[in-house]
Amino acid sequence: MYSVKEAFYSLQGEGGQAGRASVFCRFSGCNLWSGREAHRAAAACRFCDTDFVGTDGQHGGRFTSTAALADHLVALWPEAPGTATPQVIFTGGEPLLQLDEALIAAMHERGFDVAVETNGTLPAPAGIDWLCVSPKGQAPLVQTRGDELKLIHPQPDAPPERFVDLGFRHFFLQPMDTAPLGGGGDSLAETVAYCLAHPQWRLSLQTHKIAGID
Numbered sequence: 001m002y003s004v005k006e007a008f009y010s011l012q013g014e015g016g017q018a019g020r021a022s023v024f025c026r027f028s029g030c031n032l033w034s035g036r037e038a039h040r041a042a043a044a045c046r047f048c049d050t051d052f053v054g055t056d057g058q059h060g061g062r063f064t065s066t067a068a069l070a071d072h073l074v075a076l077w078p079e080a081p082g083t084a085t086p087q088v089i090f091t092g093g094e095p096l097l098q099l100d101e102a103l104i105a106a107m108h109e110r111g112f113d114v115a116v117e118t119n120g121t122l123p124a125p126a127g128i129d130w131l132c133v134s135p136k137g138q139a140p141l142v143q144t145r146g147d148e149l150k151l152i153h154p155q156p157d158a159p160p161e162r163f164v165d166l167g168f169r170h171f172f173l174q175p176m177d178t179a180p181l182g183g184g185g186d187s188l189a190e191t192v193a194y195c196l197a198h199p200q201w202r203l204s205l206q207t208h209k210i211a212g213i214d
């Protein structure tokens with residue numbers, strides 16, 4: 001049984017695949033926050049910009065079989081000209097609470113590349129084509145390799161220096177959107193300054209928010 005908050009077709013907004021058309025599957029639930037505002041201040045992850053509670057979003061629901069969820073996601077890919085490889089991005093919430101090798105294989109069988117956005121506190125199943133790890137504060141990091149490390153900045157308890165020797169192909173710093181926290185701070189200026197001073201890091205902007213899309 002898989003619990004999905006919402007599923008939709010959009011452009012990957014962040015990181016090294018920004019701009020790529022993708023089907024998003026947002027799983028319900030997270031191991032670092034309940035998703036309830038009353039619990040935010042005491043959570044292990046306190047800056048989340050996402051509603052991942054329940055299964056009531058667009059194209060959300062409970063899926064009792066791997067094939068049913070895979071077919072549901074494939075149906076969101078448009079009938080479109082051209083030869084672009086379809087991609088599904090599993091996110092959440094924390095997708096590694098639910099994503100398994102069977103679902104990855106089912107998406108591969110249907111011709112999709114599989115990307116994942118994870119907080120890195122749970123081991124990733126085999127077969128993922130693009131693994132994005134976004135560490136959170138002091139939460140123990142078990143996924144120390146992947147395609148991109150995308151650190152939200154600034155996090156006083158997660159300085160970039162701690163991550164530079166890990167096994168990732170790309171290192172991105174993404175400014176913290178403080179709107180979910182009531183605003184304040186200038187994450188963008190601080191992140192730009194850090195990237196200028198530390199060229200190992202590249203700037204990642206949440207381009208879907210700029211574009212006004214999901």
Ligand SMILES: C[S@@+](CC[C@H](N)C(=O)[O-])C[C@H]1O[C@@H](n2cnc3c(N)ncnc32)[C@H](O)[C@@H]1O
Pocket residue numbers: 030047048049050091092093094095117118119120133134150152174175176177178180206
């Ligand atoms: C909502 S999370 C879901 C996936 C997974 N739980 C994680 O944290 O990576 C998706 C992406 O949004 C990022 N994110 C969450 N809140 C943010 C914020 N306020 N500003 C910038 N990025 C944020 C996360 O770090 C992660 O890279």
Ligand SMILES: Nc1nc2[nH]cc(C(=O)O)c2c(=O)[nH]1
Pocket residue numbers: 010011012013014050091092117208213214
């Ligand atoms: N367009 C778009 N790109 C994204 N990349 C990662 C997202 C996420 O919430 O995991 C996200 C999202 O919510 N929307």
Ligand code: SF4
Pocket residue numbers: 030031032033045046047048049050052092093094119136
């Ligand atoms: S780990 Fe990801 S989904 Fe969970 S609260 Fe943090 S940003 Fe949100």
Ligand SMILES: [Mg+2]
Pocket residue numbers: 049050
């Ligand atoms: Mg998002």
